[in-house]
Amino acid sequence: MGTDPTPRTITIDPVTRIEGHAKITLHLDDAGRIADARFHVVEYRGFETFCEGRPFTEMAGITARICGICPVSHLLAAAKTGDKLLAVQPPPAARKLRRLLNLAQLTQSHALSFFHLSSPDFLLGWESDPARRNVFGLMAADPELARAGIRLRQFGQQLIEQLAGRKIHSAWAVPGGVRTPMTAATAAWIRERLPEAMATVARALELYKALLDGPLQREQRSFGDFPSLFMGLVAPDGGWECIEGAIRFIDSTGQIVADGLSEDDYASILGEAVESWSYLKFPYYKPLGYPGGMYRVGPLARLNVCERIGTAWADRELAELRARSGTPGSGGRIVTSSFAYHHARLVEIVACLEAIGQLVEDPELQSPHVRSHAGLNATEAVGVSEAPRGTLFHHYRVDDDGLITRVNLIIATGQNNLAMNRTVAQIAREFIPEPVAAGAEIPEPLLNRVEAGIRCFDPCLSCSTHAAGQMPLRMALVDAGGRVLAERVRD
């Protein structure tokens, strides 16, 4: 972190251990106290434009390339949009196979977020050496846990590979269904690996809950704990959902604000605001306006909007999450601390593993009837899936020959943009309470907590701006006059 003799801004640049490239600026008032914080996404790709003119059948293959972490999410959203352009229902086996693929994707991505990216903060300590506060430090400190975490992600990735032919950037899901059924060998492999995966998440939950009871209480309280709406897909019976169902909004008191919404109507539900200082748009719930319509998506939102998960262990974990962290104003029904995204990810891994265990015993997944065939029957469609980071929309318009004329992608990370900004501001105020003097150094552990506020959301900036690059982050401290007071850069 560099300092300026007339300090007014702290910059954290780049933010580390996230997927993409971003910076944070902390803005001071005249008295030198934290007034605001901004999370800037500083990369741009323009996927929506270069899809124009391509056949819609290619969209699954093209949009999967937006991201190497969650290509499956784009693949599924594109395939579902393609179903609607063909105006066909995929065969039942295909719908189940897509669900299985998404469960594997949620598992691997959540394992990556928890074990590789975020757990070093709370398992190794906020004050630990930044050079070792990463997955390699975790390997040195607790090799067994690190190995188990890496193998949990491997389970999800290898399941994706077995179903879809490759771990990353498969094009297995297609308009009308999927290309191939699950083989008996894959079923046997899942049965063999599932117990180990379950044991890993059980251990992670045990460790995490012990930390929540102790050293993480302040973080749980101050890492983005504020009222907001939550959005996610729910099953027709109100149960947890990851690929089908309808959109529900719920508020922090547990009141269902809107329910049974179709993705087709997303444009009338969601607005997208733009700020000059970030390439990442700011979606909001239109009826409440901008920025009052702030809502959160992702694992915590999915657990908040649903009534139940539907499998025994996951439902017990959901009940415990709510009992531990639910806000009193909602009778404990809604969890509003963004720090609880970490806990929610572990609960969702349990949900995914139990659902995988059920699906693997369904013989229909080995049915050869996995693809419905048709020509172009519609010229506009919206598809939706629950990506690891939240609800993902693909909206295509095509000409009469099926060539793309317009694309709009609404990405989960973008939808958390308002909440991420609010989270870093809250953390900065909590952990930098005193006025910052000119030329003062901000201790690294405090800045790390500000970064970690972003990591709660596990943002994927490559997806959300459809932009290239790694995910380093910069942080800046800015004064009331807009001058940069101090800056921290990490690649």
Add this chain to the structure above:
Amino acid sequence: MSVDPPVVHGHINGQVFSAAADATLLQVIRAAGLQVPTLCHLDGLTPVGACRLCLVAIEGHPKLEPACVTTVAEGMVVHTHTPELETYRRMAVELFFAEGNHVCAFCVANGSCELQDVAVEVGMDHSRFPYQYPQRHVDASHTQFSLDHHRCILCTRCVRVCDEIEGAHVWDVGYRGSACSIIAGLDQPWGEVAACTSCGKCVDVCPTGALFRKEDGTAEKHPHPERAAQLAEARHEHRWTNP
């Protein structure tokens, strides 16, 4: 009673060959078990020498010659793999990639593309020539098939198979220079060309992902270039008709 053409002799890469006097060098090279890359050539269709990948050096000739359209001659001494030839072949493949918009990642032909295979064969790992990123379009007006001009290398296999085997002559080559492109009918949208029988032979023989079935997604194209030779041979032998 037909008379066999006379036999000629020569050397390829130091080995003696004997061949009918009307054979092409490419036929002789392959009969000798040697491999030179090709893209425009397809057994069953008239050779045109468009892709320049099968260039060989013939002693006494002032320039390199495409083996597919060069007839053997008595005493010919041919070299198929000199450093100069390998350099030229690799450059030709690099120019194919630089001149069009070839994005293997989501192409229908990824994994079954002859251009991709040839790039591997000549050892190309990147293009030394700047990519031109031409503004081209996709003709998806046909009910079953599409033509993606971005991926077309102007090999003219589609032109020849439609003319010589199907007999419909839907395809032709239009425009000049860098604007040169395959055209349907009188430069119409493919779907409006009444001559098209929708037989799909052009799709089967296309070496890249330029011609494909509309429902094909990434890596789903399964071309059948061998069908051109099968059909040509069957027709020549009147296999399914009375002589």
